[in-house]
Amino acid sequence: MTEVNSAPDQRYFGSSEALVFSIDCGTTQSACAFAHLFPGSTPQVRVVTKWPGQEEAAGDSKIPTLVAYKRGKPIGYGADAIEQEAAQDGELAKWFKLHLHPDSMKVVDEPPEYGSDVPPTFEVPSLPTGVTLKKVYKHFLKYLWDHAQSFFINNTVDGERIWNRLGDKAHIVLATPNGWDTTQQGFLRQAMIDAGIITKEDEERLSFVTEGEASVHYALHYSQSRSWMNEGSMFAVTDAGGSTVDSTLYRCKALVPKLVLEEVCASECVQAGGVFVDRGGQRMLNEKLSGSKFADAAYMNDIMEEFERKTKRKFDGTQTSIIRFGKDWDNDRPHGIVKGRLTLTKEDVTTAFNAVTPRIVSSVSNLLDGRKVEHLLLVGGLGESPYLRKALKDTFGSKGVNVVTVDESTKKAAAEGAALWYIRQLVVARAVRSTFGIILWRPYDPASFHRERRHRAKMDHDGSMKMVDLWETWLKKDHVVGEETSLSFNYFSIYKKLPSDLGTFSQDVFAYDGEEDLVWGRDDKGSLAPGVRTVCTLRADLTGLRPSLRSQRGPKGEEFYRVDFVISVMLGGTSLKARLNWNEGDERREGPVTVIPNSIL
Ligand SMILES: Nc1ncnc2c1ncn2[C@@H]1O[C@H](COP(=O)(O)OP(=O)(O)OP(=O)(O)O)[C@@H](O)[C@H]1O
Numbered sequence: 269m270t271e272v273n274s275a276p277d278q279r280y281f282g283s284s285e286a287l288v289f290s291i292d293c294g295t296t297q298s299a300c301a302f303a304h305l306f307p308g309s310t311p312q313v314r315v316v317t318k319w320p321g322q323e324e325a326a327g328d329s330k331i332p333t334l335v336a337y338k339r340g341k342p343i344g345y346g347a348d349a350i351e352q353e354a355a356q357d358g359e360l361a362k363w364f365k366l367h368l369h370p371d372s373m374k375v376v377d378e379p380p381e382y383g384s385d386v387p388p389t390f391e392v393p394s395l396p397t398g399v400t401l402k403k404v405y406k407h408f409l410k411y412l413w414d415h416a417q418s419f420f421i422n423n424t425v426d427g428e429r430i431w432n433r434l435g436d437k438a439h440i441v442l443a444t445p446n447g448w449d450t451t452q453q454g455f456l457r458q459a460m461i462d463a464g465i466i467t468k469e470d471e472e473r474l475s476f477v478t479e480g481e482a483s484v485h486y487a488l489h490y491s492q493s494r495s496w497m498n499e500g501s502m503f504a505v506t507d508a509g510g511s512t513v514d515s516t517l518y519r520c521k522a523l524v525p526k527l528v529l530e531e532v533c534a535s536e537c538v539q540a541g542g543v544f545v546d547r548g549g550q551r552m553l554n555e556k557l558s559g560s561k562f563a564d565a566a567y568m569n570d571i572m573e574e575f576e577r578k579t580k581r582k583f584d585g586t587q588t589s590i591i592r593f594g595k596d597w598d599n600d601r602p603h604g605i606v607k608g609r610l611t612l613t614k615e616d617v618t619t620a621f622n623a624v625t626p627r628i629v630s631s632v633s634n635l636l637d638g639r640k641v642e643h644l645l646l647v648g649g650l651g652e653s654p655y656l657r658k659a660l661k662d663t664f665g666s667k668g669v670n671v672v673t674v675d676e677s678t679k680k681a682a683a684e685g686a687a688l689w690y691i692r693q694l695v696v697a698r699a700v701r702s703t704f705g706i707i708l709w710r711p712y713d714p715a716s717f718h719r720e721r722r723h724r725a726k727m728d729h730d731g732s733m734k735m736v737d738l739w740e741t742w743l744k745k746d747h748v749v750g751e752e753t754s755l756s757f758n759y760f761s762i763y764k765k766l767p768s769d770l771g772t773f774s775q776d777v778f779a780y781d782g783e784e785d786l787v788w789g790r791d792d793k794g795s796l797a798p799g800v801r802t803v804c805t806l807r808a809d810l811t812g813l814r815p816s817l818r819s820q821r822g823p824k825g826e827e828f829y830r831v832d833f834v835i836s837v838m839l840g841g842t843s844l845k846a847r848l849n850w851n852e853g854d855e856r857r858e859g860p861v862t863v864i865p866n867s868i869l
């Protein structure tokens with residue numbers, strides 16, 4: 269029997285081309301990804317990298333999760349929302365995702381740093397007057413969807429035609445926090461319907477994946493080594509985002525045919541994301557520049573912008589940082605400002621990170637405490653911070669936990685990972701639908717389970733006792749069909765005389781839909797066992813064999829004929845096929861190929 273190839277095959281084996289879009293609507297930032305699935309090719313997931321209002325930041329994969337309202341009507345989205353809010357005296361819907369968190373998630377187990385302005389409970393800004401949360405989601409999702417669509421059309425070869433063909437059937441995956449359940453998903457589904465992205469009739473176009481699981485798929489796709497993912501092992505995923513840092517503990521239950529992850533316990537969520545580093549930075553700068561004319565709001569805004577975009581992102585705990593914010597003539601040496609540049613010591617920037625790092629470390633410790641966890645996968649925007657990476661490595665490395673990071677930017681992990689997750693489900697769907705096999709006779713073995721049916725044992729034509737109705741598995745249910753492979757099984761049939769009808773040999777093939785291992789293909793009355801059904805019959809024209817077959821003699825001198833044959837089961841493409849092979853003298857003969865109907869999902 270040949271070895272079956274079970275390595276995951278990333279090609280898309282659907283019968284028709286399709287589009288999949290994924291949306292990660294984060295507290296502070298959102299992102300979209302998509303893939304064009306074409307039968308037989310390996311899909312590439314791409315991220316939407318141009319958003320209106322942030323043209324100067326082309327290549328930016330994320331857009332601020334913001335909607336500006338004026339008298340209950342949306343007037344601006346994303347980066348543009350901030351400007352519209354100011355210009356039109358509107359109101360901003362910000363961090364609105366936090367309104368949807370179930371109460372069970374709003375836990376802060378650590379008191380805030382002394383002197384910090386982080387409130388002891390979750391900070392959830394209120395919504396603009398007269399605007400419901402459903403409305404905000406409806407508007408924002410519609411905005412994301414419209415721009416993901418135009419990005420696809422404008423940045424894909426033949427994009428418009430592909431969109432016209434497949435756009436209204438596109439599958440959409442939403443990444444949602446691990447602590448959310450069907451209530452929150454139902455809310456989002458309704459918002460998607462209200463936004464006109466899907467209709468009530470085609471709800472099955474929408475699926476959900478947790479942000480944690482999506483991140484795992486992203487990391488598996490991009491990390492150099494996969495040694496952190498083993499069957500049976502436990503690992504943690506920490507998603508350090510803009511507002512919250514969510515940590516989830518997983519056990520890997522299976523890798524093939526499909527990655528099966530089990531959440532070991534409820535996730536830990538702490539409000540200690542990137543914006544709280546900014547706030548820590550703001551506080552540190554206010555103190556540092558106190559008494560300087562550069563503490564003025566106009567300068568401070570520019571300084572903070574540089575801090576957020578550069579200083580915070582580059583800081584690794586060892587370097588002196590320089591913030592360029594002014595002109596050559598902007599000097600204030602006592603406050604560290606020379607020629608429009610402000611110098612910050614490593615202690616200064618560390619102070620800013622102190623607003624979050626200890627809280628993240630303690631949240632992760634809560635999760636890992638007393639458990640044998642070997643790996644911690646770090647993702648999210650703040651997860652890209654060299655300082656945070658180092659802090660986690662220092663703390664947990666000594667406890668035997670390996671902190672896994674991905675070279676690729678991980679703020680897009682949830683969006684891109686959600687599309688990867690969906691494609692992976694499709695690949696897995698190319699698995700064998702049922703267990704397939706045949707029912708046969710084998711020499712009776714009184715020392716084995718055959719005993720329980722000894723009354724059914726039969727004397728074969730060669731004089732030996734045979735156990736009948738035995739099940740033999742060819743391929744087990746859920747086996748992933750990889751590259752073209754074939755399996756072969758050797759059998760023989762015994763004939764008393766050369767029957768005149770040797771010409772039409774046939775063999776039934778059966779499917780079994782149950783989960784347990786099957787021993788008997790029939791019950792002891794000879795009817796098919798529960799869950800077993802006939803799926804097809806393989807045939808062979810053996811007429812050519814007659815002249816070459818030689819008779820044999822059994823132990824008591826009985827004359828019989830033995831016909832040896834091989835059944836080849838061919839896997840690949842989207843179906844299972846089988847055929848009979850036998851030898852006529854030295855010549856190999858083949859029966860017709862029979863397709864086993866509905867054999868692959
Ligand atoms: N290299 C970096 N180093 C440190 N912080 C970074 C870096 N890149 C981005 N950030 C910060 O990450 C935050 C955004 O992260 P992300 O996009 O993962 O959040 P989100 O998904 O909106 O939030 P949440 O997961 O809380 O819903 C911002 O505060 C941003 O300043």
Ligand SMILES: [Mg+2]
Nearest residue numbers: 294295509682
């Ligand atoms: Mg996020």
